[in-house]
Amino acid sequence: MADPDRKFPVAAGVFFGLGLGGFFDGIVFHQILQWHHMVTSAGYPADSVENLEFNTLLDGLFHASTYVFVFIGLLLLWRTAHRSHLRWSGKLLAGSILIGFGIFNLVEGFVNHQLLGLHHVNETVPRHQWIYWDIGFLVWGAIMVGVGWILLRVGRRESPPGAA
Numbered sequence: 001m002a003d004p005d006r007k008f009p010v011a012a013g014v015f016f017g018l019g020l021g022g023f024f025d026g027i028v029f030h031q032i033l034q035w036h037h038m039v040t041s042a043g044y045p046a047d048s049v050e051n052l053e054f055n056t057l058l059d060g061l062f063h064a065s066t067y068v069f070v071f072i073g074l075l076l077l078w079r080t081a082h083r084s085h086l087r088w089s090g091k092l093l094a095g096s097i098l099i100g101f102g103i104f105n106l107v108e109g110f111v112n113h114q115l116l117g118l119h120h121v122n123e124t125v126p127r128h129q130w131i132y133w134d135i136g137f138l139v140w141g142a143i144m145v146g147v148g149w150i151l152l153r154v155g156r157r158e159s160p161p162g163a164a
Helices: 010-032 049-081 090-115 127-158
Strands: none
Touching: 010 049, 010 090, 090 127
């Protein structure tokens, strides 16, 4: 019978993935590429200093929430790893992180892009092309969840009994 104190904490990897997915989105899409900000499609386009300041504040709050996800992942991993000697497959961590990253993309893509229309992945292209970028973001998320699930299953098979 598997000892729950020795099992790999999948939730830790998922939280790491959620946080890393948020950091990637915020750093790459919001800051480096400047394709969108939090509410650029919800009446606050980045066409004035006032709107840009508001979007920057919301971007910062978004980053703070992704930081919380990473911190929760670290606490869950530490709590489990600190209990006893463990030998986990790296595939377990990579798989659970990919699942979390992909879940971030799927939830953020459906809620912020499609349901609420707060912003879209690439608002620098003509408006009629936004949907293609949004769909690509969702497909990317689904692929990450799928690959993560496969890695998690392989990692569980390769791990010592009770460790996965």
